Amino acid sequence: MDSLFRSRNSNKEDAEHWIGISDLMSGLMMMFLFIAVAYMYYVQVERDNIKEIAVAYKDTQVAIYNDLVNEFEAELPRWNAAIERDTLEVTFNNPEVLFRSGSPELNPQFKTMLSDFFPRYVAVLSRYRKAIEEIRIEGHTSSDWGSLHGEQAYFPNMALSQDRTRTVLQHVLSLLEAGDDREWVRTSFAAVGYSSSRRVLDTDTKQENAVSSRRVNFRVITNSELQIRNIIERLDGNQG
Structure with missing residues (x-):
């Protein structure tokens, strides 16, 4: 029991x-x-946030592009310039007009173009200040430097492209009177030299077009890109 x-x-x-x-x-x-x-639920909310920002980003891109085209459409052929829809780049394409050969010194013709272009450019972009992270003045060269080619020419061209963009920024800043616009340009514009890292290639031959590669452009970077990147990084961090 x-x-x-x-x-x-x-x-x-x-x-x-x-x-x-x-x-x-x-x-x-x-x-x-x-x-x-x-x-x-959290991931879905973050994805919805990304979608909302992406839609706003696209709408802002289109609005800025349209305003730039409306403002400068008549002058673009005379300046040998173009506006890129996707990147919001205003590109000046005639190297003979822009700078003295091998020098960061602005040609008088380019100074005249900038005097017409830049105050109007700032007036257009001022309407979108809250949506803009940065405006870059970007300098590009061909892959040659005298008798040098390839990597040997890359760093001399890097110095030249950087000096040229800095010269452009100094000049356009001098075109604005002291005040809100000038302060905004000083704090929001950057001068960036890319050397030959973004060469222009001929469509048919896929070979470098040395003349087209030598150019200067003004590029708008909206803060939507930064917001989306921050959300993605936050999601990745939570997953880790």
């Missing part, structure tokens, strides 16, 4: 033991399910 009694008590204890573990596992499963649902 004692043995039977002990056996029954043992079975009862085992049952209570497994019931306790089962309850614990059920609780853990509910907790993990809650975490999973909460995380899925």
Whole structure:
């Protein structure tokens, strides 16, 4: 009888033991399910935020592009300039007009063009200040430097392209009177030299077009790109 009694008590204890573990596992499963649902909701919200920013980004890009075209369409052929829809680049394409050969010194013709272009450019972009992260004045060269080619020419051209963009920025800043616009340009514009890293290639031959590669452009960077990047980094951080 004692043995039977002990056996029954043992079975009862085992049952209570497994019931306790089962309850614990059920609780853990509910907790993990809650975490999973909460995380899925969070990811969906972040994706919706990215979509909203992307739509706003596209709308802003289109609006800036249209305003730039409306402002400068008549002058673009005379300046040998173009406006790129996707990158919001205003590019001046005639190297003979822009600078003295091998020098950062602006040609008089380019100074005249900038005097007409830049105050109007700032007036257009001022309407979008809250959406703009930065405006870059970008300088580009061909891959040659005198008798040098390739990597030997890359760094002399890097210095030249950087000096040229800095000269352009100094000149256009001098075109603005002291005040809000001048301060905004000083804090929002950057001068960047790319050397020959973004050469222009002929469509047919895929060879470098040295003349077209030598150019200067003004490029708008909207803050939508930064917002989307921050959301993606936050998502990646949470997943890690």
